[in-house]
Amino acid sequence: MLRSYVEQGAHAVIIDVGHSYRGLCELLDGYYFTYTEENPIKFNPFYLGDETLDTEKRESIKVLILALWKKDDENYSRAEYVSLSNAIQAYFDHLAGSPEVFPCFDTFYEYTRDVFAHQLREQGIKDKDFDIDSFLYVLKPYYKDGEFGYLLNARENLDLMNQRFCVFEIDAIKDSPTIFPTTTIVIMSLFISKMRKLKGIRKIILIEEAWKAIMRQGMAEYIKYLFKTVRKFYGEAIVVTQEVEDIISSPVIKQAIINNADCKILLDQSKFQNKFHEIQQLLGLSDKEKALVLSINKANDPKRKYKEVFISLGGIISKVYRTEVSPEEYLAYTTEEKEKMKVQAFAKKYGSMKRGIAMLVRQQAEPTEPIT
Template sequence: MKSKKLEEVLPIYAIENNLLISKKGDISVVYKLELPQIYSMDVDSINDINAIFDKFIRSFPEGTIIQKQDYFFIDKVTGALADAESILTRSDNQFFFEKPTLSHECYLVLTKDSKNTISFTSKPQLYKTFIQETGEFQKLVVASMSFLTKENYFSAERLKDDALVLLLDKYFSLSKDGDTFLKDVFMDKKLQVGNKHAEIYSISSNLQLPIKIDSSIRNGDFSTPKTDFQIPFIQPISVGLDCNHIYNQVIYIEKSEKLYSHLTSKMNKFKSLAVISKENKLIYDQINDLIQTVLEKELKFVKQHYSVIIWNESQEGLDKNRTEIKNSFRELGMTPYQIKYAIENAYLNNCPGAALFLQDSFKFIGVSEQAPVLMNFESYYEGNKSGILFCDRKNGAPLRLDLWDEPVKRGLIVNRNRLIFGPSGTGKSFLINHIASQYFEQGHHIVMIDIGNSYKKLCQLCNGQYFTYDVGEPLQFNPFYTGGEEITVDKKVFIISLIIFLWKGDDSYRREEKQILAMYIDAYYEFLQKNTAVFACMSTFYEFVCANTVLEKEDVYFDKMSFQLSIRDFHDGKYAEILNSRNPIDLVAERFIVFEMDNIKDHPVLFPLVTMLCIDVVMSKIRQVPSVKKSIFIDECWKPISKGEMAEFIKYLYKTVRKFYGEVAIATQDVEDILDTAAGPAMINNTDTMILLSHKKKMASKDKFAKYLSFSESDLEKLFSTDKREVYIKVGSISNVYKVTVSPQRYACYSSNADENKTIYEVYNETENMELALNQFVESNN
């Protein structure tokens, strides 16, 4: 075969003024599109996007070609995921380095047909007209792109000259980064670009499509007996195909009457041949149905072309890719044509800006309404610059999810609080460890209140403060101590809630009792200002109440004897040490704090009391560092403080932490735990972020999620598709599922396996070095 020079076969003449110019004088404007995340859209969103793009197609005049190209490249993670020097961050960089993944880029090429070949030198008037029409076309493109991007599904950036050169390089080198020196291209019955073996599959006829095409299809892997997980129809051959490929989609806008006439002529031909074979009768029926649909719905005829280029650096790899793509087409009921004898035309003229040169045999007539169903409007997961390290569900590629700043800036949430639901065995503590460790690495102050020693290793690794409540040597607090400052409203609310709990327990109280108690607190602090020798604590407050009255005939509403009998244990009885400390815990400088409550988890008084006191200590801390990010994790311990007056305390907690640049993350096993408490509505109403682990064994909760957490059907489909080591996250109205994939060092740090922890602590107890203990465990298990 005689070789040809590139300039002889390349259909693009020039790149000038941010335009692609073909050898016939067609001009093309190119945009790079950002698309919605894969698996993020429900059926309504899919239909909405298709309707928007149909209107976009209709906005252009005859002679316009809309070419959409999706490039999918097998890639590797090469850059560092973070710059921090902690053992866990270093392990992330090492663990994910050179991990194979897929990347995606989407380009929209809008071409104006020049009608006739332009001579740029011999016909100045024709050239002048060409320039004028080019300007008008660009104005139309800007208006249409504005319409396309206003719905928030898409964002677009116009490519300039250098980016256009790079795009052509990507296409003709089949390489993500392009290639300055284009490789030899072999196009005789097979396609080979440099060392890359390639094949092209085309959809060039309605007969290659299934009889009925829906905008979405059921994904069997993620569906359950009670939920249907829907994905866009075309996903299996676009974002769902796990190999190097380009999905090319071209819409030709021509005179509808011309296309109608052509289609009618073709239909009549097959009608006369219908008696010969059933196949001819079937083709006649299909064309007739298409024409009737267009006439009834007043749709617009268009020509279209769809093709997929796959490639691999080895022939064996390409054989495997061929099997994959044929299976994907088969899944959709499509029968693609593998292009061999016209491969030069198909490859060269599918390049950006050259679609007008594509031979007619590769085009077929359809309607603008159906065309978007065959186009890809999804991309792989887009991460943030900072946030929690997860992996995308499709390819396992690492990405960062910002749950702190970005959702607030976008207006998705008004608070950073979150509820975490994880049924037993789904990895709730593992996930919380993962979130807390990264927030600590990113500068947050972390406080964790826990049952079960789930966060001890992480605390020791971070050189944090670990408080374990021991009945023999109890933690000592002093909620009355203000350091000589005037008592704040928040502090007063907390003390009232605390005393009512100690006095009334789970019993109801009268509003008058609460009001009189508030008056006693005001009077007590006035007394302290005048009597500086008196130390503020529970004992002196108890003595003050016993010795004074704040209201005439207060005994009608305030049972002082009941108060004394209930509180006395905290004055000079068995719990006297807990609320009368003269050395209040100072945690302002501590960045990682854990309060472990396992020893008192079954105590009806101490458990809720100490939990409340720990939170109050934390509140005192966060008020002193208002500009620092603060995360408070309460794992199961919230239950005892959610009854009666404690519901008011929960509201106080949410309100206060929000004002001081913080969040409360409350974790529990079941949504029923929240719903069955008095504080439940307050917790849900003040939480804009929901994090849920696999609920496949909790399908009975489906209706409760819909009713009480306002989960849509799409939210429920995603939630119940979540498997082990996956997490469903809903931020405001946006939701998706992510993988929790971690390095061996992070696994060792987070694991709750008793045997593994025993091995780790054998080293730690000898060395008092948790980093060394984790590394030795990882090395011994390699």
């Protein structure tokens, strides 16, 4: 689905757990954000590229810095909010007149410390209104050699607005009290910007099993807002889950998402056969649709390699379709660890994912023929 969407000109933002989209992302020359000790996840919300500093962009940066500065249960005063707004605006004004300064958190921090703090003291702003020293102290871990100095100072993968395929793989950071909330704010700000600014272009946000982690971090209201408004902006929000209990136990998924999801896609439900009535009731499926779902993969042609899928469009059109992909597509989409490792090895050997897959398919078709 996503490959087809992107080939038709759509923009896709994927939040994933488990590296399911790495192969497809490389094939589509997308941006892949993930975390390892050697190469931690990096963003740069201060880099505008072709964008302008509009109200929406300014607010997203403000929300991000407030999240880094204040704890969830810690309130900020009106004076602090105004001072932060002024700091952000003054920093971007400074950038406009200083093309040699690279926009990133480091230069924002330096400007705030060296210029804006001095201006506040000249204006007689009291610490009780905005304690600039405390502000700088709390944010110092995100500056240069600090513990999280990498997080907001990226110098690559910067043009997110024009990149049509962005994958955020959050498995390694989903339990981090610092990195994960920052990442979710960056992702949500990115998609809202795409949603509002890319006129006449289809925008898709797909949340894989990652939605469980997102719900834990207080993003439920955002997800709710997204599903109620995304269609107005020629957008599409998709949530994927493997466990029916997860859907039933989440009031946000159960109410906001399912009520606003006209398209429902179900794969093989054999393991839920004895309690499928719960799924049927939850999704509002008719008895005819139930019978169709439970017929999936029950009488497949043994001579062909394919899986079946049930698709319901608003309860008006409901059918079971055969999904049969080429060997090349299968290798691009596979989530089997051994197969993924083999694909990666061939991609490395032959210089690209596309060529690596082509050579691997050729080897599998003619295993005795040497590969040159």
